[in-house]
Amino acid sequence: MNVMGLTVLALFVLLMLFYSAMRKRWPAVFRPIKAYDELNTAVERAVEAGERVHLSLGTGSVIGSDSAAAFAGLSLLSQIAEATTTSDKPIVATAGDGAMAMLAQDSLQSVYKKANAGEHYKSISGRMLGPTPYSYTAEIPNLLDSEDVSVHVLTGSFGSEGALAADFGRRQETFVLAGTEDVLSQAMLFATADYLLIGEELFAAGAYMGSGALHEASVRTQDAIRLLIILAILIGTVLKTIGVIA
Amino acid sequence: MKLGPYLIWTAAAVAIGCVVLLGYFVDSQLILSLRLALMRWAVLIAAAALLLGLWNLLSVHWTKVSEQYQGWPYSAILILAFLVTLVLGLMYGPDNTVMVNIFNYVQLPIEASLMAILAISLLMAGFRIVRVRRDLSSVVFIGTAFIILVATGPWLIGQDSSLQIFFGQIRNWFSQVWAAGGARGILLGVALGSIVTGLRVLLAADRPYGE
Secondary structure (H helix, E strand, O other), X not given: OOHHHHHHHHHHHHHHHHHHHOOOOOOOOOOOOHHHHHHHHHHHHHHHHOOEEEEEEEOOOOOOOOHHHHHHHHHHHHHHHHHXXXXXXXXXXXXXXXXXXXXXHHHHHHHHHHOOOHHHOOHHHEEEOOOOHHHHHHHHHHHHHHOOEEEEEEEEEOOOHHHHHHHHHHHOOOEEEEEOOOHHHHHHXXXXXXXXEOHHHHHHHHHHOOOXXXXXXXXXXXXXXXXXXXXXXHHHHHHHHOOOOO | OOOOOHHHHHHHHHHHHHHHHHOOOOOOXXXXXXXXXXXXXXHHHHHHHHHHHHHHHHHHHXXXXXXXXXXXXXXXXXXXXXXXXXXXHHHHOOOOHHHHHHHHHHHHHHHHHHXXXXXXXXXXXXXXXXXXXXXXXXXXXXXXXXXXXXXXXXOOOOOOOHXXXXXXXXXXXXXXXXXXXXXXXXXXXXXXXXXXXXXXHHOOOOOOOOO
């Protein structure tokens, strides 16, 4: 039995529940992330102008190790969909994986039901664009152009094709926000996207967009565990330097 | 929380997620077998979801053609190509020369062209950063990219000169100290973010399977 692993896992869960319970007594104060501030403004502007928001969940699969980024994207999808249920042109979510497209459909359907706007939900609002990374990207310009998209959000797992997908958005003069878990793709997206979510900023989408107590608690948990890791690294470095550990 | 049938699939998702996660930490034969069986089911379901995704793709483009949306001819070409490839694939199988040729002479060149476009796009984006985004991070980004390019590419004159060796050392310092350190920091953040995202699904705070 991996006791160390289970202990760390238990620590994560306990901290999340603790911070969630302490939310009112000890409210979280988050540093501002410009990308999320600008996204809120851009979505409001798109709804008022009768333009569409496109959210891409990337080209990763549900069962792969890269699915966490797309799940973070699904949280963001629910929040943006809530804001666009009254729009003439509701949000479109796309993915490069069939299962992820179905999850997008389910998320959208839930949001429409909650907002008592079930009749506005269309199953083609969540769709698979193409089964390979570049076939997915190749369809993006057509989607942006033909569906009157003005806000282009890329939150999910992307390889180098993500930079191209963001660049297509820039060429159509849309607002482009991107976030992925891949470090190399983040470097490329820095050049092609208007706003980039670096590292864990992507996973904080729910907390910054008001998804609930556990989203805020998870960001605080990340910070607490990170602090412990930094301490461990520093102590390890000192011990190694003075020759206590080999 | 309202009562409803979604509680059943929420409970199922949480239970299955917990069993699969426990399989990585506990050396119990029962849990390991269960994890393996559940993972196999997941692969099968993902394959079925791919078929549904393709059906969804076809229906989206069929709607665009039938309602004559902007750009409908592209959708018509996609449907035609989709059906031709599907029929040929079913007739001859994926290893047949016809299918291999379709892959080698249609899909591969198109994807390679997109990669080539990516190189140009990145170059143009670099110029755009210099022109539009004049902040500290952009200056660092462009400066680093310039040094790495100069130190990595071949020199027309002065190849193997002390200046090129100096640039090479600077490049190594940037990539092995600053870039590697930064990348590890980012990866640490991504790993922590991935763990809490997974735990939120296990705690049923995030329910991507709907309500």
